[in-house]
Amino acid sequence: MAQAAPGSGIPIGRIFGIPIYLHASWFIIFLLITLSLRTQFTSQHPGWTPAQHWMLGILTSVLFFASVIFHELSHSLVALHYRIPVKSITLFVFGGLARIGRDASNARQEFSIAIAGPISSLFLAGCFWLGAHFFHGNEMVSAASGWLWQINGLLAVFNLLPGFPLDGGRILRGIAWGVTGDFTRATQIASSAGKLLAYLMIFVGIWQALNGNWVGGLWTAFIGWFLLSAAQESFAQVAIRSTLTGVRAEDIMTRDIPTVTRDMSLEEYVHEVLRTGRRCHIVTGAGRPVGMITMHGARLVPRDEWANTSLQAAMLPIDRIQAASPEEPVLAVLERLQNEDINQMPVISEGQIVGMIARDTILRMLQTRLQIGHLAEP
Ligand SMILES: [Zn+2]
Numbered sequence: 001m002a003q004a005a006p007g008s009g010i011p012i013g014r015i016f017g018i019p020i021y022l023h024a025s026w027f028i029i030f031l032l033i034t035l036s037l038r039t040q041f042t043s044q045h046p047g048w049t050p051a052q053h054w055m056l057g058i059l060t061s062v063l064f065f066a067s068v069i070f071h072e073l074s075h076s077l078v079a080l081h082y083r084i085p086v087k088s089i090t091l092f093v094f095g096g097l098a099r100i101g102r103d104a105s106n107a108r109q110e111f112s113i114a115i116a117g118p119i120s121s122l123f124l125a126g127c128f129w130l131g132a133h134f135f136h137g138n139e140m141v142s143a144a145s146g147w148l149w150q151i152n153g154l155l156a157v158f159n160l161l162p163g164f165p166l167d168g169g170r171i172l173r174g175i176a177w178g179v180t181g182d183f184t185r186a187t188q189i190a191s192s193a194g195k196l197l198a199y200l201m202i203f204v205g206i207w208q209a210l211n212g213n214w215v216g217g218l219w220t221a222f223i224g225w226f227l228l229s230a231a232q233e234s235f236a237q238v239a240i241r242s243t244l245t246g247v248r249a250e251d252i253m254t255r256d257i258p259t260v261t262r263d264m265s266l267e268e269y270v271h272e273v274l275r276t277g278r279r280c281h282i283v284t285g286a287g288r289p290v291g292m293i294t295m296h297g298a299r300l301v302p303r304d305e306w307a308n309t310s311l312q313a314a315m316l317p318i319d320r321i322q323a324a325s326p327e328e329p330v331l332a333v334l335e336r337l338q339n340e341d342i343n344q345m346p347v348i349s350e351g352q353i354v355g356m357i358a359r360d361t362i363l364r365m366l367q368t369r370l371q372i373g374h375l376a377e378p
Contacts, residue, residue: 009090018076018086018098020069025093034061041143052140060144067124067152068096071159074120075167076100078113094226095155102335103183104174111174117167121156125149163197164190165230187238194231198224241331243369244362249333250326252365253347253355259284262291266298266306266314273298280344282353283315289353291315292346323348324357334362 009023038057041048048056069089076086076098085101104110131145159167169190176186205221258278260269262285273279273295283291293315301309322340324333324347337345337359344358 009092015069015073015089016077016080018073019088021088021090023090023092026065026091029093030061030065033064034058037061037147040147045139045143048140056140056144060147063144063148064151065091065096067121067148067155070124071117071121071155072096072098074116075113078116079104082109082113084109084113094223101339107174107178107186109174110177111171114167114170114174118156118159121152121159125152125156128152161197162190163194163227163231164234165194165227166197169194169197169231184238184242187234191231191235191238194234195228198228198231200224201227240366243366244329244331244334247330247365248326249324249328249330249347249357250355252330252361253324253326253357254361255355257282257346257353257356259289260293260311261285262310262312262315264311266301266309266311269293269311270295270298270306280356280358282346283311285312289318291317292321294343296343321346323353325349326354330357330362333357334359337362 009021009026012020012022014020034057037060038053041053041056042050045053068091072089076089079086079098079100082104084104087099087101090097090099100113104113126149128145128149132142132149135141135145160171162168162172164170164173164187172193173186173190176189177183180186201224202221203224205217205219205224207217208220209217211217258276258281260272260281260283262283264272269281272281279295281293282289283293290312293311297314297316298306301314322336322342322345324336324345326347326349333345337343343360344356346353347355347357
């Protein structure tokens, strides 16, 4: 499932165990903001040297993005407080993005995670405002903090606009969830508000551009377009959730389980894969399942050792296999497959492997159900 915003980039470190990334597109916005700050400082303080204009431009720009990370970190820390994992924080062309491991469990959590961001930006705005007003002695400090308090204030206000995926949209979703008690309905409301907001921004942006403000107008329209695709994506995620709700592992697993014996060599196994096109097998010994072997596992062994390596040595032993139970909801299975980055897992009932469940089977079934609707259901 494509994400509207990037998931990774250049790692720059970890804070509270959360990896922070710079996406390639971030360098564009960093350059633009630095250049515009340098221009602003040059016209407001012609007495400074060019080196001072540049240096303060870069430093202020860095502090701005540190503020964005601070904003994303506050969302993340509230999520961690509720034991919701946070995978990463990424800076990209439209700002920051905290990748939260799963949806909140209830309306209160959703609301608290969302509101933490704008509150942290308002807090920073307050700190920089104090800096701007109490460091009159140093022109450079007050010039930088003068810009930083305004931009953080703007960031808080913009993020409070009530359209998903902005924080305001999440706050709206939290409130709607609390009122209706229905997560799906709440997401639809917040996404619709988000789409409306996005169309409004695209319209205003184009109008500005046609009236001479090319750069500002196009930028507004671009952010609107980004918000639109993110709002549409959140709609899609809700569709996935409601489509897979009630489906259990045994409803979707394949019951025919390809097996191979443990004394087979890896060389022979690869031929078996080439012959049948199946990439994952249960390894048996004395008629009982003892492990699992995949093409991915085979590739971990150097090519010239394939002939002399048995499946017994290369397989994942049965006690280390991630398995599903027949009653486990498919949504949970899919989440585990994605988190562990594996493609399939066996379904085990009372010590017996009764089926296999694969990521692409789930996605194919999802696609079919979304295409034909719920025709097949009673
Ligand atoms: Zn936020």
